[in-house]
Structures are given as C-alpha cells and as structure tokens.
Amino acid sequence: MEKKISSAVIRRMPRYYRQLTELDKEGVERISSEMLASRMGLTASQVRQDFNCFGGFGQQGYGYNVQTLRKSIGVILHIDKGHTAVLIGVGNLGRALLRNFHFSKYGFEVTGAFDPSPAQIGRVIGEVKVRPLDELEEFVRQKRPDIAILTVPGGAARETAQQLVSWGVRGIWNFTNIDLHLELDDVPVENVHFSESLMVLSYRL
Amino acid sequence: MEKKISSAVIRRMPRYYRQLTELDKEGVERISSEMLASRMGLTASQVRQDFNCFGGFGQQGYGYNVQTLRKSIGVILHIDKGHTAVLIGVGNLGRALLRNFHFSKYGFEVTGAFDPSPAQIGRVIGEVKVRPLDELEEFVRQKRPDIAILTVPGGAARETAQQLVSWGVRGIWNFTNIDLHLELDDVPVENVHFSESLMVLSYRL
Numbered sequence: 245m246e247k248k249i250s251s252a253v254i255r256r257m258p259r260y261y262r263q264l265t266e267l268d269k270e271g272v273e274r275i276s277s278e279m280l281a282s283r284m285g286l287t288a289s290q291v292r293q294d295f296n297c298f299g300g301f302g303q304q305g306y307g308y309n310v311q312t313l314r315k316s317i318g319v320i321l322h323i324d325k326g327h328t329a330v331l332i333g334v335g336n337l338g339r340a341l342l343r344n345f346h347f348s349k350y351g352f353e354v355t356g357a358f359d360p361s362p363a364q365i366g367r368v369i370g371e372v373k374v375r376p377l378d379e380l381e382e383f384v385r386q387k388r389p390d391i392a393i394l395t396v397p398g399g400a401a402r403e404t405a406q407q408l409v410s411w412g413v414r415g416i417w418n419f420t421n422i423d424l425h426l427e428l429d430d431v432p433v434e435n436v437h438f439s440e441s442l443m444v445l446s447y448r449l
Numbered sequence: 450m451e452k453k454i455s456s457a458v459i460r461r462m463p464r465y466y467r468q469l470t471e472l473d474k475e476g477v478e479r480i481s482s483e484m485l486a487s488r489m490g491l492t493a494s495q496v497r498q499d500f501n502c503f504g505g506f507g508q509q510g511y512g513y514n515v516q517t518l519r520k521s522i523g524v525i526l527h528i529d530k531g532h533t534a535v536l537i538g539v540g541n542l543g544r545a546l547l548r549n550f551h552f553s554k555y556g557f558e559v560t561g562a563f564d565p566s567p568a569q570i571g572r573v574i575g576e577v578k579v580r581p582l583d584e585l586e587e588f589v590r591q592k593r594p595d596i597a598i599l600t601v602p603g604g605a606a607r608e609t610a611q612q613l614v615s616w617g618v619r620g621i622w623n624f625t626n627i628d629l630h631l632e633l634d635d636v637p638v639e640n641v642h643f644s645e646s647l648m649v650l651s652y653r654l
Contacts, residue, residue: 251490252457254649254652254653255645255649257648257649257652258642258644258645258646258648258649259645261648262628262642262644262645266628285456320652321648321651321652322651322652322654323648323651325651325654327651327654335545335549336541336542336544336545336548336549337541337542337545337549339541340540340541340542340545341643343541344540344541344542345643345644346626346644349644350644350647350648350651351651352647352651390654391650391654414654415650415651415653415654416650417646417647417650421551423467423471432650432653432654433650434646434647434649434650434653435646436643436646437463437467438546438550438641439463439467439550439551439554439555440460440463440464440467441463441622441639441640441641442555442557442622442639443462443463443466443526443528443555444459444460444462444463444639445596445620445621445622445637445638445639446526446527446528446530446532446555446556446557447459447462447525447526447527448459448620448637448639449527449530449532449595449596449619449620449637
C-alpha cells in the first residue's frame with residue numbers, strides 16, 4: 245500500500261512528526277486537523293487526506309491524540325527501526341553533523357566516520373572516532389551500516405556513492421552539491437540542497 | 450499576481466532552476482515539458498501548470514529554450530537582485546557555509562560574519578572576516594544586509610533573530626533546529642531542517 249503514496253505526501257510526514265514533537269513538548273494532548281493544518285500552512289482537508297493515505301489516525305469531530313499520532317507517524321517513518329549510518333568526509337559540515345545533529349531522535353546511530361586526512365584520523369567527534377578512508381570498505385562490508393552520510397567534496401561524490409552502494413549501503417544522505425539520484429536507481433538518495441531554501445527566501449524578500 | 454501562487458509551486462521553482470542549470474552545463478539547448486518533468490519526478494502537465502502561474506515560458510509543441518527559461522526563473526527568484534547577507538555563528542556549520550557554499554551563484558554576497566568567540570574573531574573564512582558579535586548591531590544598521598544566516602546554537606536563535614529583525618534585516622535563513630516562522634510574521638524565514646530529509650530517507654529504506 246505504501247508504494248502508491250505520492251512523494252509530496254511522504255515529504256509532509258516528517259513535518260507532521262516535527263510539529264507533533266513540538267506540540268508534545270508544549271504539553272498539548274489533543275489537536276484538531278484544523279489546528280494542525282494552521283500551524284503548518286496547510287488546509288484541514290489536506291491533513292485528513294494525507295493521514296487517510298495511511299489509514300487515518302483520528303476520529304471525526306474528536307481530533308488527534310498528539311502522542312499517539314506522533315508515535316504512529318514515527319513508525320511510518322521507520323524511526324523505531326534502529327538504523328545505523330557511516331559518515332564520509334569529516335570537514336566542517338561533517339563535524340557540524342557529528343557534533344550537533346541529534347541522530348538518535350530520528351532512530352539513527354552513527355557507527356563510523358571516515359576521512360583521508362591524517363589531521364582528522366583518530367579524533368573523536370560527537371562520540372564517533374574518525375577512521376582512515378582506506379578502512380571504509382572493510383567497515384561497510386562487516387558492519388553493514390544502513391546509510392552513508394556524504395559530506396565529501398563534490399568531485400568525490402559520485403565515485404564514493406557508487407562504491408558505498410556496491411559494498412552494501414542501502415541509502416545515501418547526500419550533502420554534496422552533486423545530484424545523485426539519477427545514477428543510483430535502486431538505492432534511495434536524499435539530496436540536501438541548501439540552495440533551494442535560499443532561493444525560496446530570495447523570492448520572498 | 451505573485452501573491453496568489455501556492456507555496457508548493459514556489460518551492461518547485463528552485464528545483465527547476467537547478468535542473469536547468471545542469472541541462473545548460475550539459476549543453477542541452479531545448480527541452481520539452483515531458484523531459485523536464487521526467488528528470489524531476491513530476492508530470493508534464495504539472496510543469497506546464499507551474500509555469501503558467503508566471504505567464505508560461507514556452508510555445509506549444511516546441512519546448513523550452515533552456516537558457517532563456519533558466520534566466521526567466523532566475524528573475525522570478527530574484528537571483529539578479531544582488532542581495533547581501535550576514536552570517537551569525539561561525540561554528541562548524543557557519544564555516545562550512547562560508548568556505549563551500551556558492552552564494553554568488555544565487556545572487557548573494559556575504560558581507561560580514563559574526564561570532565562571540567575570541568578564537569574566531571579576526572579569522573578570514575572564505576574571504577569573509579569574522580567580527581565580534583558586539584559589533585553586529587552597528588554593522589546591520591549601517592550596511593543594511595538583506596538577510597541573516599543563523600548558524601548559532603538553538604538556544605540563541607529566537608533572541609538573535611528578533612534583534613536582527615528589529616535592526617532591519619529583511620529575511621532569515623535559519624539553520625538552527627528552532628522553528629522561527631511563528632514569531633516573525635512580517636519577515637520571511639526559511640528553516641533548513643536536515644531532519645526532514647533524513648526521515649524521508651528512513652521511510653524509503
């Protein structure tokens with residue numbers, strides 16, 4: 245059933261999850277589709293349609309239980325699956341992610357970080373030890389991380405991603421400015437494009 | 450007219466811009482709405498509808514001139530406006546942006562970077578000199594940067610953003626994990642949420 249759900253709906257699910265996490269923190273126990281929609285700049289009917297793609301989570305006229313709904317969406321997003329990740333490229337962005345991004349909130353654990361630079365190798369950043377890049381293949385083949393976080397220079401993105409996939413990585417979180425989805429048809433890639441949000445901001449100025 | 454365009458359409462415009470930039474680099478001169486749609490995972494009719502929101506850019510049965518279309522979308526996104534930006538918070542993420550993000554590609558120039566840490570002040574990162582945070586107000590009031598790039602710790606996000614807006618900043622590019630749009634109604638905020646793309650990837654695994 246999940247296969248038929250449009251990518252626009254899928255992309256809204258993390259936004260619902262984030263809003264519900266905030267509502268839960270604020271102590272809100274129950275929310276109507278109207279209120280949830282209004283917080284997110286959507287319509288109530290869109291919220292209900294989105295949720296109906298997954299069988300619906302609420303009762304008519306009663307609203308949604310915030311914690312239950314958050315948990316259900318978490319299950320849909322596989323946040324309960326205990327995924328593992330390796331990070332490749334411990335430059336500024338890689339270090340920022342290792343230090344400040346709350347992987348565990350989204351069900352991920354970073355089990356290894358890799359860099360070619362002797363200055364980085366051996367450092368422990370956000371509890372993760374940086375290993376030499378030439379140990380990456382063995383690590384991936386043995387530890388089978390679910391995803392790779394690509395924070396390498398753009399020029400190395402394609403080759404690194406292709407190697408990782410050939411070694412068994414099942415998904416790529418791509419922070420390089422190179423679009424990878426065309427080459428890696430069978431493996432999901434999420435490209436993080438900072439530029440798109442900057443252009444939306446530019447439009448709105 | 451622009452005011453009536455839905456945010457979903459607006460959010461697709463940077464994606465078109467990026468695809469057309471790649472097509473131009475590949476030497477493609479002309480493209481049909483079908484081909485463009487297929488590269489982006491959309492339908493041809495959606496592409497035509499999106500472009501019709503801006504008056505349409507092509508001729509029936511003839512396709513779009515890649516360079517002309519790219520330029521037209523760039524104008525819509527105000528990439529030709531010569532915007533300026535200040536960056537607040539020269540941690541790992543701030544440094545990554547200053548060093549590696551191609552601001553000029555999107556019509557932006559970073560005119561100042563600010564941090565409270567003596568270890569950062571005076572450094573030149575990606576051609577931008579890091580200044581003490583206590584000079585920020587004077588800088589913003591005098592130089593009138595269009596936007597502020599917020600790469601401060603989450604705890605400082607709200608106060609910093611409110612100050613910047615009171616001093617005259619017209620937009621916020623927010624990399625903290627704090628959602629700011631609710632507080633800053635008159636000033637556009639683009640929140641960059643790494644977690645959303647990680648959750649979409651998690652779903653697709």
